Amino acid sequence: MKSLLDRDRACLWHPYTQMLTAPAPIPVVRAQGVYLYTEDGQRILDGISSWWVNIHGHSHPKLNEALAAQARQLEHVVFAGCTHRPAVELAEGLLQVLPAGLTRIFYSDDGSTAVEVALKLALQYWQNLGQPRRSKFIALHHAYHGDTVGAMSAGEESVFTRAFTPMMFPVARAHAPYCYRCPLGLQRETCRIDCLGDLERQLAAEGEAVAGVLIEPMLQGAGGMIVWPAEFLAGVRRLCDRYQTLLIADEVLTGFGRTGRMFACEHAGIRPDLVCLSKGLTAGYLPLGATAATEAIYEAFLSEDRGRTFFHGHSYTANPLACAVGLASLAVFREDGVLARVQALERQLRAGLEPLRRLPWVGDVRVIGGVGVLELASSEAGYLASAGPRLYQEFLSRGLLLRPLGNVVYFLPPYVITEAQADWALEQIRGVIEAFGSVT
Numbered sequence: 001m002k003s004l005l006d007r008d009r010a011c012l013w014h015p016y017t018q019m020l021t022a023p024a025p026i027p028v029v030r031a032q033g034v035y036l037y038t039e040d041g042q043r044i045l046d047g048i049s050s051w052w053v054n055i056h057g058h059s060h061p062k063l064n065e066a067l068a069a070q071a072r073q074l075e076h077v078v079f080a081g082c083t084h085r086p087a088v089e090l091a092e093g094l095l096q097v098l099p100a101g102l103t104r105i106f107y108s109d110d111g112s113t114a115v116e117v118a119l120k121l122a123l124q125y126w127q128n129l130g131q132p133r134r135s136k137f138i139a140l141h142h143a144y145h146g147d148t149v150g151a152m153s154a155g156e157e158s159v160f161t162r163a164f165t166p167m168m169f170p171v172a173r174a175h176a177p178y179c180y181r182c183p184l185g186l187q188r189e190t191c192r193i194d195c196l197g198d199l200e201r202q203l204a205a206e207g208e209a210v211a212g213v214l215i216e217p218m219l220q221g222a223g224g225m226i227v228w229p230a231e232f233l234a235g236v237r238r239l240c241d242r243y244q245t246l247l248i249a250d251e252v253l254t255g256f257g258r259t260g261r262m263f264a265c266e267h268a269g270i271r272p273d274l275v276c277l278s279k280g281l282t283a284g285y286l287p288l289g290a291t292a293a294t295e296a297i298y299e300a301f302l303s304e305d306r307g308r309t310f311f312h313g314h315s316y317t318a319n320p321l322a323c324a325v326g327l328a329s330l331a332v333f334r335e336d337g338v339l340a341r342v343q344a345l346e347r348q349l350r351a352g353l354e355p356l357r358r359l360p361w362v363g364d365v366r367v368i369g370g371v372g373v374l375e376l377a378s379s380e381a382g383y384l385a386s387a388g389p390r391l392y393q394e395f396l397s398r399g400l401l402l403r404p405l406g407n408v409v410y411f412l413p414p415y416v417i418t419e420a421q422a423d424w425a426l427e428q429i430r431g432v433i434e435a436f437g438s439v440t
């Protein structure tokens with residue numbers, strides 16, 4: 001009989017995978033807590049929370065029960081013209097934990113579509129207000145917002161997007177506060193967040209044509225796990241207010257506790273006009289996106305003129321199974337002291353990774369909430385840096401699943417990871433990174 005891997009090879013095409021040269025995929029048969037169990041009997045620690053989605057651990061009893069109970073009741077129904085309890089209750093629950101002033105939830109399918117919805121809402125908001133000139137977006141260098149065309153356009157040009165340039169629309173780009181590779185060559189200890197000046201100059205020049213500024217607050221993910229000073233985030237809000245444009249926060253990665261607060265915007269005490277959510281929204285169970293909006297944005301779409309409607313929707317909008325799990329996840333946050341656990345993990349990551357700074361080949365160590373990052377001071381930077389695949393194999397051979405972003409190694413486990421499990425993972429990371437210099 002053919003193995004699962006042979007059958008996979010015969011019919012599948014994996015995401016972000018060069019099918020000619022990539023190592024064979026890991027055949028996972030079940031998962032529990034922080035561990036994945038493979039067909040050939042291995043146990044692997046999921047150090048990237050299954051592409052950053054899992055927060056309470058795999059196969060969580062409360063989430064399993066919520067999913068099964070919902071499946072017995074209502075698996076799905078069209079959301080245009082119908083409603084259901086899971087969609088309403090999840091929206092109510094989200095609005096309770098989101099920054100005050102966000103009052104409406106628009107559901108979609110995943111992180112990319114949550115971003116598409118935000119961009120389209122922003123654009124049409126200004127049209128509905130009679131200001132169609134506000135049609136441009138500003139995003140940041142190193143940004144990543146997803147792989148659909150609008151989300152790609154908002155992301156930094158990179159190997160991910162190059163082939164698709166002809167189908168993308170122009171988005172202006174301002175400096176990000178990437179302190180280790182400061183765009184202005186300054187030092188964080190002495191700078192005054194001078195990098196914000198770039199956004200300010202662009203808003204001063206073009207402010208009246210700008211529909212919105214799109215950011216990944218506090219932690220830019222796929223662009224290199226770049227951790228921000230909170231002052232930059234506060235400054236972006238200030239500038240959007242000054243130039244009267246919308247602030248769109250893509251919290252697809254940072255939402256639901258990943259940075260140690262429920263939402264990353266809380267680090268600067270700001271309220272965006274639109275917030276994009278996905279990933280941790282269903283604790284890693286099912287695809288679901290949500291875009292939260294202020295009442296002012298919502299009201300701009302209310303009209304006797306049906307042409308002002310927001311014409312956007314997906315077949316699986318507000319899928320009840322996904323909403324039911326999302327609701328159960330919010331209950332886990334309330335009942336199980338989840339944020340305190342993330343904050344303890346942050347202290348452990350800092351203590352475990354900071355000592356690696358002494359190695360000449362470790363350029364930077366960054367920690368925020370449940371994310372620990374090592375940026376190798378390699379001359380080859382970026383996603384295609386050859387260190388990535390080599391390190392992936394090294395970690396995997398020790399039973400730890402990490403997917404370095406080229407020369408950036410990060411550890412981003414489910415929050416349920418115990419102190420002992422995190423200690424073990426940090427020991428593997430230290431072992432691999434300490435040995436790495438001798439082979440580069």
Ligand SMILES: Cc1ncc(COP(=O)(O)O)c(C=O)c1O
Pocket residue numbers: 110111112113115144145146147216221222250251252253254278279
């Ligand atoms: C900040 C951010 N926005 C959007 C996305 C896209 O989400 P999805 O992969 O669910 O489409 C991602 C995915 O990694 C992300 O990190």
